[in-house]
Amino acid sequence: MSSEKPHPLEEVFQPKSIAIVGASTSEPAIGWVARLLNFGYSGHLYPVNPRAAEINGLKAYPTVRDIPGPVDYAIFNIPARLAPQIMEDCVAKGVKVVHIYTAGFSEMGKEEGKKLEVQVAAIAKDGGVRVIGPNCMGLYYPAAGLTFNPTFSKEPGTVSFVSQTGAGAVRFVYLVNDRGIHFSKVISYGNAIDLDAPDFLEYLASDVETEIIACYIEGVRDGRRFLEAIKKCLMTKPVIVLKAGLTESGAGAAVSHTASLAGSASVWDTFFKQTGAIPANTLEEIADVILALLRMPCPKGRRVGIVGRGGGIGVIATDTCERAGLKVPPFLPETRRQLEEIVPEAGASVRNPVESARGISDAADFYDKGLKTVDADPQIDFILTHLAVDIYGGRQPDLQQQVVKAAEVLASTAQTLTKPIAAVLYAGEHLETIAAVLEARERLLKAGIPVYPTIEAAAKAISKLIEYHESAKRSKPAA
Amino acid sequence: MSSEKPHPLEEVFQPKSIAIVGASTSEPAIGWVARLLNFGYSGHLYPVNPRAAEINGLKAYPTVRDIPGPVDYAIFNIPARLAPQIMEDCVAKGVKVVHIYTAGFSEMGKEEGKKLEVQVAAIAKDGGVRVIGPNCMGLYYPAAGLTFNPTFSKEPGTVSFVSQTGAGAVRFVYLVNDRGIHFSKVISYGNAIDLDAPDFLEYLASDVETEIIACYIEGVRDGRRFLEAIKKCLMTKPVIVLKAGLTESGAGAAVSHTASLAGSASVWDTFFKQTGAIPANTLEEIADVILALLRMPCPKGRRVGIVGRGGGIGVIATDTCERAGLKVPPFLPETRRQLEEIVPEAGASVRNPVESARGISDAADFYDKGLKTVDADPQIDFILTHLAVDIYGGRQPDLQQQVVKAAEVLASTAQTLTKPIAAVLYAGEHLETIAAVLEARERLLKAGIPVYPTIEAAAKAISKLIEYHESAKRSKPAA
Numbered sequence: 001m002s003s004e005k006p007h008p009l010e011e012v013f014q015p016k017s018i019a020i021v022g023a024s025t026s027e028p029a030i031g032w033v034a035r036l037l038n039f040g041y042s043g044h045l046y047p048v049n050p051r052a053a054e055i056n057g058l059k060a061y062p063t064v065r066d067i068p069g070p071v072d073y074a075i076f077n078i079p080a081r082l083a084p085q086i087m088e089d090c091v092a093k094g095v096k097v098v099h100i101y102t103a104g105f106s107e108m109g110k111e112e113g114k115k116l117e118v119q120v121a122a123i124a125k126d127g128g129v130r131v132i133g134p135n136c137m138g139l140y141y142p143a144a145g146l147t148f149n150p151t152f153s154k155e156p157g158t159v160s161f162v163s164q165t166g167a168g169a170v171r172f173v174y175l176v177n178d179r180g181i182h183f184s185k186v187i188s189y190g191n192a193i194d195l196d197a198p199d200f201l202e203y204l205a206s207d208v209e210t211e212i213i214a215c216y217i218e219g220v221r222d223g224r225r226f227l228e229a230i231k232k233c234l235m236t237k238p239v240i241v242l243k244a245g246l247t248e249s250g251a252g253a254a255v256s257h258t259a260s261l262a263g264s265a266s267v268w269d270t271f272f273k274q275t276g277a278i279p280a281n282t283l284e285e286i287a288d289v290i291l292a293l294l295r296m297p298c299p300k301g302r303r304v305g306i307v308g309r310g311g312g313i314g315v316i317a318t319d320t321c322e323r324a325g326l327k328v329p330p331f332l333p334e335t336r337r338q339l340e341e342i343v344p345e346a347g348a349s350v351r352n353p354v355e356s357a358r359g360i361s362d363a364a365d366f367y368d369k370g371l372k373t374v375d376a377d378p379q380i381d382f383i384l385t386h387l388a389v390d391i392y393g394g395r396q397p398d399l400q401q402q403v404v405k406a407a408e409v410l411a412s413t414a415q416t417l418t419k420p421i422a423a424v425l426y427a428g429e430h431l432e433t434i435a436a437v438l439e440a441r442e443r444l445l446k447a448g449i450p451v452y453p454t455i456e457a458a459a460k461a462i463s464k465l466i467e468y469h470e471s472a473k474r475s476k477p478a479a
Numbered sequence: 480m481s482s483e484k485p486h487p488l489e490e491v492f493q494p495k496s497i498a499i500v501g502a503s504t505s506e507p508a509i510g511w512v513a514r515l516l517n518f519g520y521s522g523h524l525y526p527v528n529p530r531a532a533e534i535n536g537l538k539a540y541p542t543v544r545d546i547p548g549p550v551d552y553a554i555f556n557i558p559a560r561l562a563p564q565i566m567e568d569c570v571a572k573g574v575k576v577v578h579i580y581t582a583g584f585s586e587m588g589k590e591e592g593k594k595l596e597v598q599v600a601a602i603a604k605d606g607g608v609r610v611i612g613p614n615c616m617g618l619y620y621p622a623a624g625l626t627f628n629p630t631f632s633k634e635p636g637t638v639s640f641v642s643q644t645g646a647g648a649v650r651f652v653y654l655v656n657d658r659g660i661h662f663s664k665v666i667s668y669g670n671a672i673d674l675d676a677p678d679f680l681e682y683l684a685s686d687v688e689t690e691i692i693a694c695y696i697e698g699v700r701d702g703r704r705f706l707e708a709i710k711k712c713l714m715t716k717p718v719i720v721l722k723a724g725l726t727e728s729g730a731g732a733a734v735s736h737t738a739s740l741a742g743s744a745s746v747w748d749t750f751f752k753q754t755g756a757i758p759a760n761t762l763e764e765i766a767d768v769i770l771a772l773l774r775m776p777c778p779k780g781r782r783v784g785i786v787g788r789g790g791g792i793g794v795i796a797t798d799t800c801e802r803a804g805l806k807v808p809p810f811l812p813e814t815r816r817q818l819e820e821i822v823p824e825a826g827a828s829v830r831n832p833v834e835s836a837r838g839i840s841d842a843a844d845f846y847d848k849g850l851k852t853v854d855a856d857p858q859i860d861f862i863l864t865h866l867a868v869d870i871y872g873g874r875q876p877d878l879q880q881q882v883v884k885a886a887e888v889l890a891s892t893a894q895t896l897t898k899p900i901a902a903v904l905y906a907g908e909h910l911e912t913i914a915a916v917l918e919a920r921e922r923l924l925k926a927g928i929p930v931y932p933t934i935e936a937a938a939k940a941i942s943k944l945i946e947y948h949e950s951a952k953r954s955k956p957a958a
Binding site: 107109163164175218242246250254255256257282284311313316319320321323327328348350351353358393429430435438454 | 644731789913
């Protein structure tokens, strides 16, 4: 997918030098300069602040114009009203890309802010400066040492996120990292007076470092271009889109947040049907789908075998799976016969779902034979196993050890199965059960098994995984 | 609601003496005898086991017939095949109620189990013994010292739960206790060869200790009776029903679990519309609705004011609320003007949702004035406030202290508001942020503020709260 000529946005992601305009002297430990230094950015860093001689051990300059070397990229951490003047400085200096972190422009819903935004955009455009923002967090790109948050993981990954929300992007990075998955590039682009979602999407479509694209948008200026960019991405990789502002109230909220016109729900409905982009309603849903896309080979169909403790819990799980678009067919008689010999208790269901065992240690005992038996049944395409760790709080002195042991048995059994498997661990709301689940989950994730907090989250994510692959197959029948 | 004559089921809940048939010698610390002793049951306890002289310090008897005093209630913890013989013993002894804990009857889906069940039921009926079960956990009734789980809370409350699932009932008790709410009575009744959901519901309808009824059912034998029982309950208290097996796959799973015929989805749809019972799809949903019913005065309408950090997070919250049947109207211009003076940052939305602040400590600062301003706006009926604690992991050394302080400010501000309020605390998946949220949640729950883990959970629960009150008003126009 790489072309001879570098992509015009390459300069956005590979700055050799960065100026921090409005570098903070009041909070030097967590300001932008410290953030980039600590995160491992290895290019030239130039703090700009007329009232400081040095920030974080680096010489500070009164203006961008005073910086001796070339400046590829500038971050504006200054009051909105100063933006035009500083943009002029950047034009004069030959800065290639400016990230306007500052808010206080059109999203305020007032003439003053709108005017200011138009003015800044015009200066940048005339001067040949590309702009990210305003009113946004900018870039998180661990491989290049770029971040907008000092606590993000430094480990590079293959997921990229194009986001019209800043705080939401922070939440999202955590949600994904917590699932053991890392990022290629996260772009929070805010009001988008220049670079907009389609620009970033087009770049990511041919970015070899990006395998999965997620996107949070409130509105798009050029619907046609957005559609084409998404289609281009989908030719080679999955794209998940959270279109915010799809409800009447939500559309109003979007105007207030990023001055976006949300567009009608029916238009977006057609968009999803036409493109095969994966729709999501919450940031958690996006993270759940990414986990399925990365850790689960696509099942051959929608028929799930459910394995876990509790008859009623199994019936609820079954309804939940079917509501999410999956099927829970009865196992073959031969499978049921075999399961009856394995299930430890009289009265345990073996029809599908199968009730694995009463205790955590029994669960581990059941996994080996039980999962292999279910796996062998031609009636099912994948396995969903659940463990309600939350009901053992205060009862089992060695709970964490037992749960981790169960996870280890599950992980090693999973390696022998022919069909995809996902796990649900109910953590409850006690530090004891939660700690046990977090450790067990880590083991399972490391073994390549996707883990979800609820059956609902798992069923929705896997259903979307299957839908994506079905849609990709339809659009590329020759492949 | 109390009548002169005691309700015929009073003897189920007030046993003066209990025989444990099949009292465990192999696990005396967690067996039924130890469980009841430790839980504070103050009546006579008789272990029955032909191979033991004493269990947990109590004299053991070879059979029920050998017990010297009268026996009100017997728990069968024995292999299914022994049930007929021991039921004969109980008839001979004049036992009033038998709880058959044992599984291995009709739910096995085999002739043998079905026959055994019919046989036991006939012996009990002829002998005038009422039966709970088989294949169930029986009773949790803290006020009477009855429990099926040694770790349940001993604190009595006002919620009762009629459950066709055992392990599910255990999960449910934890889910509700974790929300700071306690139980009057939990009844896990399994295959229901005698006492069935309608019996328990009729009892709870006039039970002065029960203010809210929840019900998990897979199927009912006598639809008419079930309908009438639910209607009777709804005349004085809310009833939440999780009807499992509503999907095609789920119906099959229900047959396998408790030999229940699930009934068609459309019949149950009519049931909910006709009765005004509150529908739920998962145990978590029931617990969430109970929290709203107990801790939130019903809002006058569906218009919510959303307050919290993050513009995009607010737009997602808005869509989520509207999808759950709520409305997020713009505030009056005067409210917005006032909010603009309070929000700490340029560019923060004030239209509704309102962006409270960037940090945890700013959030606390905003609560007092901000919430009062939103509360005063006639455009809204209640407030939903959210705090994404999950995005502060590893960044704030005194996180727990800050989050708890924010919760305390929120709690004290809430006392001054004229409209209902609920809170969402995003806990994330790090022990640090989770611990902070658990403590903050406890403070808020103690202050009478319902706390939810997601906007979705809160919006669904509050929407159901409003729906219930609307339906109750329609059916009692004179009240």
